[in-house]
Structure formats: structure tokens, C-alpha cells
Amino acid sequence: MAELGRLLKESWSLVDEQQDRMAAYFYARLFTLDPKLRDLFPVEMDVQRSRLLGAIVTAVQTLEDPERFADYLSGLGRDHRKFSVQPEHYETVGRSLIDALRTYGADQWTLEFDQAWRDAYDVIARTMITAATAEHGPAYWYAQVLSHERRGLDTAVFTCRPLEPLPYRAGQYVSVECGYRPRAWRAYSMANAPREDQTMEFHVKAPGAGWVSGALVRRLRPGDMLRLAAPMGSMVLDRGSQRDIVCVGGGTGLAPLKAIIDDLAATNRTRWVHLFFGARTRDDLYDLAALTELAQAHPWLTVIPAVSEDPGYAGETGLVSEVLDRYGPWNDHDFYVSGSPAMVAATRRTLTRLQVPSTRVRHDVFGHDY
Structure with a gap:
């Protein structure tokens, strides 16, 4: 596995x-091999273009952690049911992926690289297909919007x-x-x-x-209908731990951390929680205001x-990862980190320098369009 x-x-x-x-080539090849697949994707492909490749690369990056690898891919397989993906589609995606890699690897691409990606993609496809086939719940849920509140020019709850x-x-x-973006x-x-x-x-x-x-x-307005796909992500509370908790959130990355605190509110009596909430401006x-009320209640x-x-x-001023560094010590805490990829990476670097074991740091990096 290490060699792969x-x-x-x-x-x-x-x-x-x-x-x-390479992503543009990948999709062009995919739709050439099977034109019907184009109907599974949005009309506007500018944002979509890197997403499928990004998911495959993320899976590859977790390869050396078998449990994380399996969890991520199983969730991805269940999630892709919303696209009406069939097992035979995976073969077409695999061919397009290898063709794109081979084309842009050019003269430096080797048969050894080719086989490594074939082996890795075979595991990826089988894991996703198995998870999707075993799932008996709906591919997605309809949900009605109940309330919508603007928080400034570009944020809503x-x-x-x-x-x-x-x-x-x-x-x-x-x-x-x-419905505004089918x-x-x-x-x-x-x-x-x-x-x-x-x-929710x-x-x-x-x-x-x-x-x-x-x-x-x-x-979006109250009364509008949404479709929600199967839940994903592993940044959930470790109920077997008794350690105190540090949550580090950037922007709307606050959301899952607030959910974890909400979860703790029902049962927690012994674990102290520090929430670092970072943003550009006040x-x-x-x-x-809602976080202040939570802190007053708990x-x-x-x-x-x-x-x-x-x-x-x-x-406090500075990047949230820098502010985190001013507090502590954090020798015996569990960490939950959520925000942009850059913010998560900066926080992980800080925690590594502080010698926090990676097994105590939980985060999910996934694509938004902001």
C-alpha cells in the first residue's frame, strides 16, 4: 500500500x-465515451469541472489510512446515488481519468504510474459501488424552507x-x-x-x-423546496473520549462546530469547550450574538x-490559527476544525508544531462554491 x-x-x-x-479534457472524454452522462451534470460546468477529479484525488490522499479511506468512499458512493449513477458508469469514468492523466503526464508518464492509478481506481469504484448498492434509504430527500435570514450582504442562515x-x-x-440551480x-x-x-x-x-x-x-425564500442528499463526513463527536474540546472555525465553517456544541449541550457535564471563531472583519x-447566548447558557x-x-x-486579531496559538496549553484536547481548505491547513500546521497528535484532530474538507 505504501508503494502504491x-x-x-x-x-x-x-x-x-x-x-x-486536465479536468476539461477529462469531461470532454467522458461525454464522448457516453454522451448520455452529460444529462447527469448541470448545464454550467465551470464550477463542476474540478469536483469529480477533486473527489478522486481526495480519496487517493486517504489511501494510507484504510479506515478513513473506506469511510470517505462509502459516503461518496451513497452520495452519488443522487445523480442516478449506475455501476457501468464507473468504468467510463475510470477510462476517462486514466486517459486524462496519461495525456497531461506526457513523456514523463510511465506504465508503472498507469497501473498504479488503475489499481487505485478499481478499489475506489468497488468501494463506492458496494456502499451504494447496500444503501436502502432514498437517494435524496425533499425539504421545505421554513425561514431565511440575511446576515449582511453575502451570508444567510x-x-x-x-x-x-x-x-x-x-x-x-x-x-x-x-430549483434555482437545477x-x-x-x-x-x-x-x-x-x-x-x-x-435543520x-x-x-x-x-x-x-x-x-x-x-x-x-x-431562497420560505416555502421553497430543496433536495438534500445522504449525509457525509466524519467530523463527529468522539463519545469515547473524556478530553476537553477545542473547536476552530472560519466563516461559515462555524456551522458543523455549532452542531457539535448543540450535541454536547444535551449531555455534557465534564468537558470544557473552547470555540475559536475567525473571520475577516467584525x-x-x-x-x-447566538454564540454569546450559548456561552451564557453553558x-x-x-x-x-x-x-x-x-x-x-x-x-483578538490575526488569523484564527494564530489566535489559537496564543492560548493553551493544548496538550490533552480533542480538536475539531472547519473552514476553507487554507484555514484548515494553517490550523493543522499550528497543531503539528504544538505537537498535538493527528489522531486528536478531526476535520472535513469538501467543496463549496464560495
């Missing part, structure tokens, strides 16, 4: 800087209720499709633990022209907001 991982990483380095062009029960765990996420699915975390009334809260940020996020922030601390919770680009701010 080495070959995959080495070969990926040959194409890493050409991802956009909304609640919805699935028409049928949708089981999930605090900290997980689902793919969401709305066939375009984006992943968002629930901001609450499961409730008896089945309601989502936090969405859409700076610029975020395609689905823009629709959810600017166009106006971007969109949920601070003495075990401490909230530390921080801003990185607001010189007049009276509280």
Missing part, C-alpha cells in the same frame, strides 16, 4: 499544475424540514440542490444536532458569483472571536 501511495503522489505531481485543463426523516450526526454535511449540488454542513421536529439549520456565504451559494443567499462574525463553553483584517477591532 508513493506512485500515486509522484505521478500526480506531474499534472498538479494543469488541473483545470436558513432552516428547512425534510418531508421524511433524514438521519444524520452532528458535524456531518449534505449536498444541497435548489442539477448543481453543493455541500453544506448542518448547524444543529438532530432535533425532534426534524428541522444551514449557514451559507456567497461572496462574488458563487453559483449555488448565491442562489441560497439571495433568492461584520463577518455573523453568528456572534458555563463549560468559552467563545473566542477573532478578525484578521479589522485594525480597529477591540478583541
